[in-house]
Amino acid sequence: MAGALLSRLDVEHPVLSRLPARERLLAAAWLTGYRSARTRRAYATDLAAWLDWLNALGVDVLHARRVHADLWVRHLLDAGAAASSTSRRLSALTSFYRHLVEHDLLAANPAAAVRRPTVDPDHTATVGLDRDQARAFLAAADADPGPARLRTAAVARLLLHLGLRVDELAAADIADLGHDRGHRVLTVTRKGGRRAVVVLPPATAAALDAYLAGRAGEDGHLAEGPLLATASGGRLDQAAFWKLVRRLARAAGIPSWAQLSPHSLRHTAITLALDAGAHLRDVQDYAGHRDPRTTRRYDRARDTLDRNAAYTLTAYLA
Template sequence: MSSPVPRQGGALAVGGSAEEFTEAWLGNRRLSAHTRDAYRRDVAAWLAWCAARDLDPLRASFLDVNAYARGLEARPLAPASVARKLSGLSSWYDFLAKLRAVEANPVGGADRPPVSRDHSATVGLSPEEVDALLTAAEAGTGPAAARNLAVVALLADLGLRVGELVGLDVADLGVERGHRSVRFVGKGGRPRRRVLTPYAAAALDAYLAGRVDGPMFVTASGARVDRHSVFRLVRRLAREAGIEGWARLSPHSLRHAFATTARAEGVPLEDVQDAMGHADPRTTRRYDRDRHNLDRDPAYTIAAARVRRGAG
């Protein structure tokens, strides 16, 4: 869809395209490549929806956004997915408003679906299922076997997002204060660094076999592995491992397992939050599926302290 590109002061550049404006908006934000692609798709879907209804997106109201959101929910999309799409669209309109191309952000007054911070729809994995997945990867044969094991090892041991994983380059590997480490750009464009476990480091060394540059994970043709390939890999290995519900798993399932297992093993919430790159601790808590375990009720700690004081 072609649409005028706003300039400062509310003037419109004739002949510009919505795609050009979207790139200007994205260029103004610190975002990972994966997030940029997702935002492009979200804005493009909204513009296509407007075009099909002969609606000028610069004159859309919150009622139009509501109609669009209800259509997404009817597809059906999970409330969290709809909320994420509307969040990106809201940022797009915020940028338009700053340029005075629209009077107000129509998404601001829209009815966004409620999203529980206490629940995630992602199917998680138990520690034993993660072990089975890694065992299936270790048993792999063929030219891609070493790469596949390294991919799953990083997802399991570091809890990386799939976008962070596929964006890695060999040059991101390093050694810091005696720790094998990897640096990458996390969500929001923030530079991150994590340690490599001995298991993940050994898997990477076996796969890279001395390679020192280029994308870390590549196809047979030398192209960077994409996130869809990683999705297919996780599900295939889960099926081979006999994991129930393998068809609903994703790389994010390993991220869930990382957080849940870390908390179950007593890692403080703040450390898990830092490792996962969450700005809000409530996001980390959502991954901690063992947090409602009554064994962890602080009432036991309070009672034990009273006994130690000789008062109970």
Template sequence: MSLVPRQPQPLAVAAGSAEQVTEAWLANRRLSEHTREAYRRDVSGWLAWCAGRDLEPLHASFLDVNAYARGLEARELAPATVARKLSGLSSWYDFLLKLRAVDHNPVGGADRPYLSRDHSATVGLTPEEVDALLAAAAAETGPAALRHHTAVVLLADLGLRVGELVGLDVGDLGVERGHRSLRFIGKGGRPRRRALTPEAAATLDAYLDQRAAAEGTTVDRLDGPLLVTSGGARLDRHAIFKLVRRLARLAGIAHWAKLSPHSLRHSFATTARAEGVPLEDVQDAMGHADPRTTRRYDRDRHNLDRDPSYTLAAARVRRSGT
């Protein structure tokens, strides 16, 4: 792929590989390493598709992108997956557009899959199932038991993304106005802070005490990743994924094989809203820029028990004094 700009410009795109351009694009974005890898795969898939048709990517039109998208759908990929791939590709073309390597973004005019904001493929958990999963974690024994318990408590009580969980460092822990807290960088590079629940703090303290003793030091001298393997490496998202399913199976949750760490995040939002937590507070806690995203996580939002008409009718009764 030759990346020769169509007209002179101050920020010229040097002739070179698509991989170099992709790395420059990714370096210009605040993204987690997991997202970077996904975007690399998405762009590579598009470039391979173009190469197989002798299509110069810089000359692609929205019709080419449409054909590519329909091919992805023919592979029975979920609409959300296809939409995500096109979103990453659109960002890549926006980068080239800013560098004047292309004169338009072909993804902009393409037909993207319709995604209902009321739908999510993630399988959630009821509050009782979350309790059972936490109980299964608390009942475990062995050198990794406290680490596992800490991981699932943080997922359940704080509704963290799995990437946020495994990215936590010991230095992210703190105390603010009497609250035990976490400060970290969330999705999109946005600084986040969350309060630790009493159970999360107690479980975390027990884990850190055990880890410090194993390393022959004190808790205040620990540093690096918060959750580590027996060899001292940062725990990865795949380990957390397997942990959630294993504990769910031990807890007797029938749909354990369909669960993921994100299931606990969905349950966090649904339960918080069911308990009367205002939408904007749940939105802030989950780090969503758009409240419509938070609403999609609230699986109980269509429950007629929450219909505002009941609240208005009750207020009318109070005003009438009857």
């Protein structure tokens, strides 16, 4: 049983494969409690960083104390980590040690009382695109000279038009495409394993249909497999999306191309939807945010006095 658990861990989280068997087994038992592959992946990376740091200090994972967790937080911040990233890593650490306490492997959680760094709720460090840059990005995708030009055009629109998280798009299958009350739709798996239906605008659907038509068999039908595939038919991985985004951004002449990621396109989509006048609640649903405060961080015009609710109210009452 332990061997099978470790083998599965090594395949799903190679970042942990270099650890001793005991630490890997503890990590595997903890991570299996999370349904979301995204959460498991992020927490595995966070735990690996913590264990590497402890190893450099010569401290056993079961002998770590609060002072070590406090020092680790300071180490991360001094190294330039964002407060939000540090807070997330500390959350992973707290969850890991809580699991050990609950299973009688420790008497107390050394990370439970560690002070979290203050995170500005109105700030996001992600670099995005403005309207003209977004248009240039799509034009670069359409002009891509490579053999996967149709796929490139589809990927660019799926990320930029739908504001999808990269793992949501990477995990999508052809079977997830459908129709709903006259709309072309794609069903994706959100954070926490939630299934959500997103609309495919006509321009997005057209680019995707053109790409899928090139993959169809002799009968013109393609019923199964990953939505976005490699030349050999395998699933396009997240690294491919990163490379594609930066390559297209560079071709589009975007100065910040080396700082961009698939999440930059999600950031752009949400920001430009708000700039275009979409209602905050509609954009919250579009982005799949549980908390409207998360969506509000993307609203660049939230402090504009022209939008003050007092004007709307007095006009309504007049």
